[in-house]
Amino acid sequence: MILPVVTYGHPVLRAKGARVQQVTPAIKRLVADMYETMHAAHGIGLAAQQVAQTVQVALFDLRDVKDRPSTLEVDGHPADVEAFMPLVLINPELQPLGDPVTGPEGCLSFPEIFADITRLGMVDVAALDQEGRPVTFRCGGLLSRAIQHETDHLHGILFIDRMSRKVKEELQPELDRLQAETKAALKRAERQVSQTG
Numbered sequence: 001m002i003l004p005v006v007t008y009g010h011p012v013l014r015a016k017g018a019r020v021q022q023v024t025p026a027i028k029r030l031v032a033d034m035y036e037t038m039h040a041a042h043g044i045g046l047a048a049q050q051v052a053q054t055v056q057v058a059l060f061d062l063r064d065v066k067d068r069p070s071t072l073e074v075d076g077h078p079a080d081v082e083a084f085m086p087l088v089l090i091n092p093e094l095q096p097l098g099d100p101v102t103g104p105e106g107c108l109s110f111p112e113i114f115a116d117i118t119r120l121g122m123v124d125v126a127a128l129d130q131e132g133r134p135v136t137f138r139c140g141g142l143l144s145r146a147i148q149h150e151t152d153h154l155h156g157i158l159f160i161d162r163m164s165r166k167v168k169e170e171l172q173p174e175l176d177r178l179q180a181e182t183k184a185a186l187k188r189a190e191r192q193v194s195q196t197g
């Protein structure tokens with residue numbers, strides 16, 4: 001089922017996700033719905049907060065991106081990024097590696113807004129997969145950027161928090177407009193709920 005993607009101004013985007021204790025049928029259903037939602041929105045990553053769920057579940061699919069390379073190492077050996085997709089990460093923990101790299105970034109919760117963001121070039125990742133099995137790997141390039149972006153979401157951190165002051169100032173009118181639209185839509189939805197029930 002395709003879920004609505006919440007936009008900037010919705011308070012759930014600032015909520016920290018609870019760690020998943022057990023991969024229950026409800027979590028598996030959430031993963032399946034998030035996957036459908038991400039594909040429908042042409043995204044390469046999605047965090048549970050973006051579909052209004054406060055749990056530490058994120059997923060990725062970089063197979064359609066050909067112009068921004070990624071690197072992947074599993075057990076110290078280079079591995080095929082495409083074969084690793086789609087990737088589900090539950091309770092991901094990141095260890096920083098490598099130098100900071102600046103690159104363009106967007107976010108499904110900020111439609112039409114793009115900015116250069118500086119992030120670590122590589123990270124070591126430890127997480128659970130969709131079956132609850134531990135996974136560890138090292139990644140760089142776009143995959144590293146996407147995982148850092150989505151892991152931030154799981155902790156209520158947004159890419160606007162990582163923008164330079166100058167970039168954020170330039171985008172401020174657009175951000176303010178988006179925030180106001182989201183809040184107005186939430187108010188309308190609340191009124192409808194109180195009228196019907």
Ligand code: ZN
Binds near residue numbers: 106108149153
């Ligand atoms: Zn995002």
